Structures are given as C-alpha cells and as structure tokens.
Amino acid sequence: MEKYEYFGGTPEVGIVPKAPHAGPLVRHVFEQEHGRGGFAGKVTHTYHLYPPTNWLAAETRTLDGRAWAPHWESPLRPVGGTHHALEMAVPAEARDVYRGMARLVANATVAMNVTAPRAPMDYFFEHHAATLLFFVHQGGGTLETMFGPIEFRKGDFLIVPKGVTHRFELAPGPQYYWVYESFAGDPEKSEAPTTGQFITHSRSDYRFPRTLDTRNEAGRFEIVSKVDGVYTRRVHPTHPFDVVGWRGDYLPYRFAVEDVRPLVADRSHVPPSGHTIFKLPGCYICIFTVRSVEKEGMWLPFFHRNLDYLETLGYHFGDFFSGGGVVREGMVTLHPVGLPHGPKPASLKAFLDGRNPSVHHEVGIMADLANPTQVSEFALSLGKPDYMQSWAAYTTDPRFAHRGDRLAEVRALAERHAAARDELRPKYPERE
Numbered sequence: 001m002e003k004y005e006y007f008g009g010t011p012e013v014g015i016v017p018k019a020p021h022a023g024p025l026v027r028h029v030f031e032q033e034h035g036r037g038g039f040a041g042k043v044t045h046t047y048h049l050y051p052p053t054n055w056l057a058a059e060t061r062t063l064d065g066r067a068w069a070p071h072w073e074s075p076l077r078p079v080g081g082t083h084h085a086l087e088m089a090v091p092a093e094a095r096d097v098y099r100g101m102a103r104l105v106a107n108a109t110v111a112m113n114v115t116a117p118r119a120p121m122d123y124f125f126e127h128h129a130a131t132l133l134f135f136v137h138q139g140g141g142t143l144e145t146m147f148g149p150i151e152f153r154k155g156d157f158l159i160v161p162k163g164v165t166h167r168f169e170l171a172p173g174p175q176y177y178w179v180y181e182s183f184a185g186d187p188e189k190s191e192a193p194t195t196g197q198f199i200t201h202s203r204s205d206y207r208f209p210r211t212l213d214t215r216n217e218a219g220r221f222e223i224v225s226k227v228d229g230v231y232t233r234r235v236h237p238t239h240p241f242d243v244v245g246w247r248g249d250y251l252p253y254r255f256a257v258e259d260v261r262p263l264v265a266d267r268s269h270v271p272p273s274g275h276t277i278f279k280l281p282g283c284y285i286c287i288f289t290v291r292s293v294e295k296e297g298m299w300l301p302f303f304h305r306n307l308d309y310l311e312t313l314g315y316h317f318g319d320f321f322s323g324g325g326v327v328r329e330g331m332v333t334l335h336p337v338g339l340p341h342g343p344k345p346a347s348l349k350a351f352l353d354g355r356n357p358s359v360h361h362e363v364g365i366m367a368d369l370a371n372p373t374q375v376s377e378f379a380l381s382l383g384k385p386d387y388m389q390s391w392a393a394y395t396t397d398p399r400f401a402h403r404g405d406r407l408a409e410v411r412a413l414a415e416r417h418a419a420a421r422d423e424l425r426p427k428y429p430e431r432e
C-alpha cells in the first residue's frame with residue numbers, strides 16, 4: 001500500500017497491468033484492444049479470463065436479415081417536399097430491442113430508428129458498423145456491457161460505442177426508444193467557444209460503468225453482430241463478460257435529459273443550434289427541455305427553412321410549444337430540407353396576443369440529418385395523412401388570410417413602433 005491515494009490519467013476499473021501491453025500480468029490474462037481510428041484514436045483495453053476469439057467455428061452462421069430484423073433495413077426513398085408526422089410504432093409481435101428495430105430515416109452517415117421491445121434478448125449484440133445512441137422515451141432496465149452494467153430509465157440517453165458487446169435487460173412495462181446509428185464517428189459533446197464546457201451540460205453528467213460483473217461461466221453464448229444489412233451469429237463456450245479489468249476512454253455511458261441546463265434568452269429567441277448537445281458526422285442532436293419562456297422578443301420558433309438538413313423531432317414530454325396541439329408524446333415529425341415550417345396557427349395566435357406562458361413544459365429530441373436524407377417505407381406507413389393541414393388556418397383564419405388593406409396596415413404599424421424599445425434594458429433618465 002502506498003501512503004497516499006492517486007488516480008491515473010486514464011479511466012480504469014478492476015485488475016489491469018501498469019500500462020497496456022506491459023508487465024507480468026499480460027502473461028496471465030488476455031488483453032484485447034477496442035481501437036478507433038485504426039488504433040490511433042480512442043482506445044480501451046479489456047483484460048479477459050479467456051481468449052476473446054474462443055468461438056466454436058462450426059457454429060458461425062450468417063442470419064437471414066429480413067427474418068431476423070424485418071424493418072431495420074426498410075427500403076429508403078427521397079422525402080420530397082412534404083412534411084410528415086409519424087404516429088408511434090405499434091409492433092404486431094413481441095420482439096426484442098434489435099429484432100424489432102425499424103428504420104425511419106437515413107443519410108450516408110447516420111440513421112434514425114425506433115424500437116418498442118417486449119421480449120428479452122437471449123443473445124449478446126455487437127454493432128460493427130455504427131455507434132448507437134438510444135433515447136429512452138418509455139421504459140428502463142439495465143444495459144449490460146463488457147465494461148459493466150448501466151442502469152437506465154425514461155429520459156436517458158445511452159451511448160453504445162461501435163463494437164462493444166452488450167445486451168439489454170428490460171424492466172417490466174412498456175419500452176419505447178429512438179435509436180440513432182452513427183456510421184462515421186462517435187458523438188462529440190457540443191459546446192460553443194463563447195459559452196464554454198458547462199453549457200448546456202458538463203462531461204461530469206456522463207455516467208460510465210464502474211461496477212464490473214465478471215462472469216466465469218461455461219456454456220453456449222451467442223453473439224450477433226451487424227455490418228450494414230448482414231447479421232452474423234457466433235457462439236462462444238465462455239461468457240463474454242469474463243473481463244477482470246479495463247482501462248481506456250472508449251466506453252459506453254448514460255446521459256440523463258434532466259441534466260441538460262438549457263441556454264435561455266430574455267430578449268431574443270435562442271435558435272435550435274443553441275440547444276445542441278451532440279455532434280456527429282452528418283447530424284446534430286438538440287434537446288428542447290423545460291426552460292423559462294423568453295420575456296420579450298419571440299418565444300416561438302420563427303418560420304424557417306433548414307436548407308442543409310432534414311429535421312426529425314421526437315416529442316418526449318409535455319405540450320410542444322410550437323405544435324399547436326397537433327402532435328402527441330411519442331410521435332416524430334420530419335421536416336425536409338428547404339420546406340418552410342414554424343409555429344402552428346394556434347401557437348402563433350397566442351404569441352400575437354401576448355399570451356406568454358412562464359415556462360416551456362416540454363422535452364423534444366431533435367436530430368437533424370444532413371442532406372441528402374431519405375425516408376423509409378416503414379416511416380411512411382406511420383404517417384398521419386393530414387399533417388400538412390396543420391397549417392391550414394393560415395389560409396382561412398381572417399387574421400392570416402389576404403386582406404386588401406394589409407400593406408397599409410403594416411406601414412402604419414411600422415411607423416407607430418419605430419421608436420419602440422425593450423423593457424429589459426438600461427434606462428437613462430434623460431432619455432425616458
């Protein structure tokens with residue numbers, strides 16, 4: 001025992017050698033490197049009781065992907081110039097997290113999927129082509145990984161890096177997850193140079209596993225891996241969680257939406273990008289969470305057209321402030337590249353009438369995918385046919401429809417408001 005305690009420069013748990021590939025321990029346990037960037041990027045070493053390649057070769061099979069996960073590779077087609085609102089998926093049969101996975105949209109580097117698991121996983125899973133980000137809209141349980149278990153519940157993100165062996169143990173009750181696959185890189189924490197590393201969350205909010213649950217078990221342990229649309233099953237004679245220690249920074253983790261501390265502005269409207277939490281190649285993920293309403297200026301989104309990204313928005317909780325009562329919890333909207341959108345008429349009326357609530361009681365998960373992004377046949381099967389009608393009152397309500405005196409009215413209003421200034425500002429007596 002040393003006189004004082006220390007921590008090393010790299011996270012580690014359990015029995016590990018003093019440094020990777022060094023010391024006498026490497027002759028007694030089996031070291032495995034999980035390496036990104038051709039071993040020049042993020043790396044973690046795991047130390048095993050048995051060689052990780054101890055598969056039973058004759059039992060390796062390529063599975064029939066269409067039977068194994070019928071909707072994960074749902075055919076894609078161009079979105080075109082129509083907004084879509086997708087109802088919640090209701091699986092016809094009880095399937096597990098992965099066998100029930102269904103694609104919604106995808107571009108070259110990112111896909112968004114949905115799954116509503118109702119069956120246990122009797123195998124372990126490894127995604128060999130993507131890092132997975134789960135958002136738990138409903139449910140909870142334990143994500144068991146080679147690095148240790150991670151308990152999760154409603155409102156959590158789970159990040160499962162590419163290649164990490166894992167399985168889900170589900171708690172009782174309904175489960176519903178949005179699942180983002182990142183094919184070209186891991187999520188990076190988003191932060192702006194001017195607001196620093198603690199807005200809108202801190203790295204200390206991430207929860208990495210620290211409790212090893214080492215299994216020294218013999219039997220038949222199936223691992224299913226996925227690369228694109230190819231699913232392969234292999235069988236090992238020892239439990240894959242035979243890890244006695246690990247060291248590195250390539251790890252699964254949990255991040256709770258309640259730890260997002262959003263940027264708010266009293267006198268202007270924070271654009272969606274101000275709510276970004278993760279950046280991925282070809283995608284950014286924002287969280288609109290419970291926050292105070294702007295006191296002056298716009299508290300609704302401005303009408304906008306996103307010229308480089310298709311916007312997906314998963315409605316997790318509350319009354320979405322621009323939705324005008326059209327969307328419900330669990331639904332997803334797709335707003336394609338270039339097509340204008342913004343507040344629904346009921347919401348805009350509240351703004352025009354100065355009916356500001358004090359708090360936005362809502363949580364929405366927005367993942368915007370770079371152009372070109374395609375929509376799946378599965379997603380289209382969930383589409384509400386009348387969603388484009390949500391903005392219909394803009395053509396029929398006398399407040400928004402054409403009037404001959406409209407131009408003269410706006411000119412008069414502009415003149416009347418020419419000297420208007422915000423209330424929340426420095427006030428000099430000589431100018432008041």
Ligand SMILES: [Fe+2]
Nearest residue numbers: 304311335341
């Ligand atoms: Fe938008």
